[in-house]
Amino acid sequence: MWNNTRRGWGLVSILLHWLGALAIIGLFALGWWMTGLDYYHRWYNLGPWWHLSVGMLLLLVTLVRLGWRFLQPTPQAQGQRLERLAAHLGHLGLYLLMLVVLISGYLIPTAEGQGIKVFDAFEVPALISGLPNQATLAGQVHWYSALALILLSVGHALAALKHHWVDRSDVLTRMVDPRRSRRP
Amino acid sequence: MIKKTAIATALAAAALLPLTQAQAADYAIDTEGQHAFIQFKISHLGFSYILGSFEEFSGSFRYAPENLEDAAANLEVDVASLTSNHAERDKHIKSDDFLAVGEYPTATFTSTGFAPSGDNEGVLSGELTLHGETNAIEMPVTLLGEGEDPWGNYRAGFEGSTTLVLADYGIDMSQFPEVMHELELYVTFEGIRQ
Numbered sequence: 413m414w415n416n417t418r419r420g421w422g423l424v425s426i427l428l429h430w431l432g433a434l435a436i437i438g439l440f441a442l443g444w445w446m447t448g449l450d451y452y453h454r455w456y457n458l459g460p461w462w463h464l465s466v467g468m469l470l471l472l473v474t475l476v477r478l479g480w481r482f483l484q485p486t487p488q489a490q491g492q493r494l495e496r497l498a499a500h501l502g503h504l505g506l507y508l509l510m511l512v513v514l515i516s517g518y519l520i521p522t523a524e525g526q527g528i529k530v531f532d533a534f535e536v537p538a539l540i541s542g543l544p545n546q547a548t549l550a551g552q553v554h555w556y557s558a559l560a561l562i563l564l565s566v567g568h569a570l571a572a573l574k575h576h577w578v579d580r581s582d583v584l585t586r587m588v589d590p591r592r593s594r595r596p
Numbered sequence: 597m598i599k600k601t602a603i604a605t606a607l608a609a610a611a612l613l614p615l616t617q618a619q620a621a622d623y624a625i626d627t628e629g630q631h632a633f634i635q636f637k638i639s640h641l642g643f644s645y646i647l648g649s650f651e652e653f654s655g656s657f658r659y660a661p662e663n664l665e666d667a668a669a670n671l672e673v674d675v676a677s678l679t680s681n682h683a684e685r686d687k688h689i690k691s692d693d694f695l696a697v698g699e700y701p702t703a704t705f706t707s708t709g710f711a712p713s714g715d716n717e718g719v720l721s722g723e724l725t726l727h728g729e730t731n732a733i734e735m736p737v738t739l740l741g742e743g744e745d746p747w748g749n750y751r752a753g754f755e756g757s758t759t760l761v762l763a764d765y766g767i768d769m770s771q772f773p774e775v776m777h778e779l780e781l782y783v784t785f786e787g788i789r790q
Contacts (some may be wrong), residue, residue: 548690551687
């Protein structure tokens, strides 16, 4: 139920996956909207407050997710050899992009040594600061990697739907239903 | 090996000497010892002021008490080194909304004249290039002190300030209140006589 098997994803992986998906889509939309806000807009400071708080929690969740991914068995890939290779590369790309987006985002407000407040509950300290033009460069990396992550995620979702509707495989249902991991 | 390097250095220095021929009145601004500051002060919506500074710059000046009309100063500022102790604000100030550091990474000041106006005081005029636009500015400056320092050099130090209208430099502040349309630039530095 909780753990992955070679046949399917356990509940922990499933929750981490969909929590990540929700947060990534929400953060992308919020980030896009808030960076275009007028200085006098009510959300000019509130937008980044939410974006940073959720983003730092997502960074934490993503690190847990990666640890869980390495500790647990991975359900078997399906399809032709080339399809499986493409799937592996695509998933690797998603993980790498998530890390790049999260880390580059973290490097923006911390560029001059200030920490990041998470819902005013605790503060993530600035570990790396003072790199040349850090905030500006990290900001550019953050935007382009976030865009790439969203595009690759759309491809990821389309592939899942294609496998579900066209190939009639269970790659999508096993990411929804943890009982699939316990099938004989 | 060390000896050879030393000789080569001495020869190279000797070869350069006639070119540089430093005069007694030439000073290098002491950015290495960080006895030099370029700061700005601008209103925040009329509530208070934002203070910031440029951390990376270099420059030199010429100053001889017996020949004040000959005084001159040159400065080159790395605009990307701007800081106001808030990374996200600095990123915004350096973005295309304001200073467009990517396109205009350097600001320069080249003096065109100096008019003494009293004891240890005068007005330095020159051309300031910022955000790709050049304007003639005047900056009242004061000699703060000069003399032998404890480490074997001769120093002279100044301060000066002036007001810049941001629109003159193609920086659009029209969405902000009138009080934010200009800023105060404050400069103080020590030079080490060369």
